[in-house]
Amino acid sequence: MPSRAKRKKPKSANRRPRRNYRLIAVLLLVGAFAVYLGYLNHLINSRFEGDTWAIPSRVFARAQELYPSLVLTREQLIYELDLSSYLAVKAEPLPGQYRLLGGSLEVNTRPFDFGTQFQPARLVQVFFERGRISALIDSGSSEDLQLFRLPPVILGSYYPDNDEDRLLLAEDEVPQRFIDTLIAVEDRQFFQHWGLSPMSIMRAFLVNLRAGKAVQGGSTLTQQLAKNLFLTPEKTLLRKINEAFMALILELRFSKQAIITAYVNEVFVLQQKRIAIHGFAQASRMLFRRSVDSLEAQHLALLVGMVKGPSRYNPFSSPDAALSRRNLVLKIMFEQGVLGEAEFSEATAAPLGIVDRLPGVNPFPAYLDLVKRQLQASYSSAELAQRGLRVFTAFDPLLQRNLELGLARGLGRYNQPELQAAVVIADYLNGDIQALVGDRVTDFPGFNRALMAQRPIGSLIKPLLLYSLLGEQLTLASKVKDEPIRIQQSDGKIWEPRNYDRELHGEMSLYEAFIHSYNLPFVQLGVAGGLEALAQNLAQIKLLKHDVVYPSMLLGTTSMSAFEVSQMFQVIANNGYFTPLTTIRSVTDQHNQTLERVPFESHKLFDQARMIQVQRAMIGVTENGTAGYLAERFPARTLAGKTGTTNEARDSWFAGFSSRLLTVVWLGRDDNGPINLTGASGALKVWSDIMELQGFESFKISRDDSLDWRHINPANGGITRKSCEISVLLPFPKDQVPTARSRCP
Amino acid sequence: MPLALTPRLFCRLAILLILSIVAACSIPEKPPNRYQDDIEVSQPEARPVTELQNQALAALNQDQYQLAVDYLQRAIKIQPRNAWSWHYLAQTYWRDAQYDRCLAMIERSNSYGSFDEALTSANDRLKPKCQQG
Numbered sequence: 033m034p035s036r037a038k039r040k041k042p043k044s045a046n047r048r049p050r051r052n053y054r055l056i057a058v059l060l061l062v063g064a065f066a067v068y069l070g071y072l073n074h075l076i077n078s079r080f081e082g083d084t085w086a087i088p089s090r091v092f093a094r095a096q097e098l099y100p101s102l103v104l105t106r107e108q109l110i111y112e113l114d115l116s117s118y119l120a121v122k123a124e125p126l127p128g129q130y131r132l133l134g135g136s137l138e139v140n141t142r143p144f145d146f147g148t149q150f151q152p153a154r155l156v157q158v159f160f161e162r163g164r165i166s167a168l169i170d171s172g173s174s175e176d177l178q179l180f181r182l183p184p185v186i187l188g189s190y191y192p193d194n195d196e197d198r199l200l201l202a203e204d205e206v207p208q209r210f211i212d213t214l215i216a217v218e219d220r221q222f223f224q225h226w227g228l229s230p231m232s233i234m235r236a237f238l239v240n241l242r243a244g245k246a247v248q249g250g251s252t253l254t255q256q257l258a259k260n261l262f263l264t265p266e267k268t269l270l271r272k273i274n275e276a277f278m279a280l281i282l283e284l285r286f287s288k289q290a291i292i293t294a295y296v297n298e299v300f301v302l303q304q305k306r307i308a309i310h311g312f313a314q315a316s317r318m319l320f321r322r323s324v325d326s327l328e329a330q331h332l333a334l335l336v337g338m339v340k341g342p343s344r345y346n347p348f349s350s351p352d353a354a355l356s357r358r359n360l361v362l363k364i365m366f367e368q369g370v371l372g373e374a375e376f377s378e379a380t381a382a383p384l385g386i387v388d389r390l391p392g393v394n395p396f397p398a399y400l401d402l403v404k405r406q407l408q409a410s411y412s413s414a415e416l417a418q419r420g421l422r423v424f425t426a427f428d429p430l431l432q433r434n435l436e437l438g439l440a441r442g443l444g445r446y447n448q449p450e451l452q453a454a455v456v457i458a459d460y461l462n463g464d465i466q467a468l469v470g471d472r473v474t475d476f477p478g479f480n481r482a483l484m485a486q487r488p489i490g491s492l493i494k495p496l497l498l499y500s501l502l503g504e505q506l507t508l509a510s511k512v513k514d515e516p517i518r519i520q521q522s523d524g525k526i527w528e529p530r531n532y533d534r535e536l537h538g539e540m541s542l543y544e545a546f547i548h549s550y551n552l553p554f555v556q557l558g559v560a561g562g563l564e565a566l567a568q569n570l571a572q573i574k575l576l577k578h579d580v581v582y583p584s585m586l587l588g589t590t591s592m593s594a595f596e597v598s599q600m601f602q603v604i605a606n607n608g609y610f611t612p613l614t615t616i617r618s619v620t621d622q623h624n625q626t627l628e629r630v631p632f633e634s635h636k637l638f639d640q641a642r643m644i645q646v647q648r649a650m651i652g653v654t655e656n657g658t659a660g661y662l663a664e665r666f667p668a669r670t671l672a673g674k675t676g677t678t679n680e681a682r683d684s685w686f687a688g689f690s691s692r693l694l695t696v697v698w699l700g701r702d703d704n705g706p707i708n709l710t711g712a713s714g715a716l717k718v719w720s721d722i723m724e725l726q727g728f729e730s731f732k733i734s735r736d737d738s739l740d741w742r743h744i745n746p747a748n749g750g751i752t753r754k755s756c757e758i759s760v761l762l763p764f765p766k767d768q769v770p771t772a773r774s775r776c777p
Numbered sequence: 778m779p780l781a782l783t784p785r786l787f788c789r790l791a792i793l794l795i796l797s798i799v800a801a802c803s804i805p806e807k808p809p810n811r812y813q814d815d816i817e818v819s820q821p822e823a824r825p826v827t828e829l830q831n832q833a834l835a836a837l838n839q840d841q842y843q844l845a846v847d848y849l850q851r852a853i854k855i856q857p858r859n860a861w862s863w864h865y866l867a868q869t870y871w872r873d874a875q876y877d878r879c880l881a882m883i884e885r886s887n888s889y890g891s892f893d894e895a896l897t898s899a900n901d902r903l904k905p906k907c908q909q910g
Binding site: 094097099100146148149178179181459461462464607609617626629631632633634635636640648651670692732733734735736737761 | 811812813824825828829843844846847850851853854855857858866878881882884885888889891892
């Protein structure tokens, strides 16, 4: 029998390894499947438990304060509400809506979190009289309001690389009717299945078999979510398998409410130029100017209907298809008991009710660019594109509109298509940059000239030069000579500056030389000592661009951007108080927790009394000097300003201020070619067009007890009679009041 | 009936004339200066500004410094030359131990309200506290 045993042994020996192989194979398969499931689980975890979506950061304008006596017309308030996507209605407004009542406007504001304060929705009636708000009444309590703050306009967003935009809804913010509609249309077994619905798959299989092509899908909402979140839209077996397992894991790990909320936030609904609008909340804002909690049945039906084919049922490009799809959804809603009969009939008869056109993507690119540059000190581009930050700025949409209209009007004066422009408008008292453009095409997101174009500033340097000259030796009444001067430069070359009109004007007061922007007296005084002081003063406001100081700086050969020029004039207009110009006031995270605040800064860098003398001379420029055009155009107003022109009229500048606003305008060509416009014939006119639209109050000089005011003859600086026609009222330090008298000519 | 210039009437007229001259001289000489600033607190925006100042002071009493700053910055945006708003901002920064900011705000407040004795003395009292900080 040994032979038998021998024969058996190998048999059993052969069998064991085979069983082992099977076992190992099964174990390997199970292990691989476990790894596969683990990997899917990891993918799901990494999205669901972290930041599921990249949320664009939103940039908000200033919050408009409303109070009786505020200069604001009803048309301006409507413009502001329209920018915030408020809907005009005839019935009592819901949050996010307004209606016109006689001459008044009733608005129901959306709830808004300002970071330090939450403001609930509020129904307020605003009355107007002669271009001002005359009364504010809380419609609920009939209480007279002294002050009310409108939630701010979103002026733009920083989008993630995938160009997706969405507003997130929390689980308790998704209206029940929305969920019911979605389930009725997309997945009626949603609350029964575990992620997969064999019945739906079978039904779809039979329908597709009958049709001979794929006409119906059997995917559950959970499968659709898995596909949208983690997979590609390609139709392969492998993708379907992944999708099925992911759906199962999602159902195991998360509640039905969490899954449907994720679906509502994820689903692609609409394309807005390059930006893909995901989620019903943002789509609802875009299409209907409504938040999801104020949608009516027909709106819900359109949104849910669009999910099947965002392009096919786009209500702008295919309104008929969209309408018929919407009505089909309404029918399903009615059949499934989501809608009553009366509401169904009413909703079916209603028009699509969408906005005329979608708002542009970031219509204020230059301002948004500046905000981003200022944010980048604290936040990376990736953070801005993904963290859903809320950036509160000083942007004033009403002022921006006037700037854009005024600029278009102003540039229309000149038949120069190559003429480019940059304009900055700031509140010089608190440093807020309120409006800005960096291109003559104001919504073009290209080269931002307001920040990037470094151009010689010409005579715009003279106010700071005048400040540097005034002091123990010189006052506005000091006599100066407008006569030729030759200066040997460090390289041995001779510099012979000239006046713009190439004339010589003899002896006059410093005030007179300033308002007519004569170059020669300022070069004479500058080389005699003012140049070093000018350089020091420029350095104080961080605008000294070179270590080497050279005489031609006295005539503004230093290059600056319009933004930098604005900073220089901010100090001048604000009595010598330096306030860094900023767009940003605060930043919060997406949960409204404050991350950063930019408080009002105020640093006294210059002497107030001396700066007041400069301001007075700048008023002279607009009354009788190179910008005398302003006195003709706005005869009842007092403005301060300075023109600037560079060699061969390549750059045209004007910087001027009223009671609060500082506006700097630059005109020029990108190729640096001549534009044949001086500061007075170019930028000044554009400046006036903008300010006329905006409306403004006169600039007033601050009281300063260290100054005495006297009437002088500007031709020679002597004291003269008030009644003398040519006399000008100028301020002087008490110990430097002129004593020489001048006869009235 | 013709008016006769009696010595008595002459004396009365002379006294009237002297009184008029004295009265005219007692008015402080203040040449009209259309370039100079008015006092802002008399303007109609004063009411919302006062409301914001009061809310700021209430927040300050509850040690809610950031909220107080927010109210005051809103007040200043409405009426930027209101010296009291700057003063309250200085007070808030002092309470919040931001002493450099406190001093800067006092300076700014004084620049707008040098004619207001109550304000300047309030600023004078606050200044050393911020300096010591």
